[in-house]
Amino acid sequence: MFLTLVLVVGVILVWFLVIGGVCSWVWSRLIACSSSWASPYECGFIASSPKFDSFSFTYLSLLVFFVVFDLEISLLLNLPERVVGFSSFYYYFLFLVVLSLGFLSEFFWGYVRWGY
Structure with missing residues (x-):
């Protein structure tokens, strides 16, 4: 059968x-x-425009920001589902602190510019 x-x-x-x-x-x-x-x-490309073989540093930095913040969201979305206690809370908090410090250091060193 x-x-x-x-x-x-x-x-x-x-x-x-x-x-x-x-x-x-x-x-x-x-x-x-x-x-x-x-x-x-x-x-999406116009035929009369010149051909670009590589992408800019701006695009690369936005791509890295997207991947990092996407990882952050995926980690933070399951935080309410965890009922283990505060043992995982410290790891999430440490992750957010490291992420915030990295973002602030890139901002103050001039890698992040909002007015392109």
Whole structure:
């Protein structure tokens, strides 16, 4: 019974893959003539602008801030679920202190500028 079910599901998945592949191939052949799909504005870039190979330090610093603060939020969201007591509270507090000190040091050293 189980083997029959696995075989039927496998055949259905193979058919979906074959039909999906054929449909995507036909669809790509139909749209290949359209010039609007080939325009670079579809991906957000203007064709007359120069090509940039790297990104700026501003973008990198914002990316690092996002990752660090995303980590902070993910750690702080489960804080109310912890009913272990105050043993984990000290670790969360220490994490926030280190994060705040790092942010303040970057701010005072001039790595963080808000008026770009």
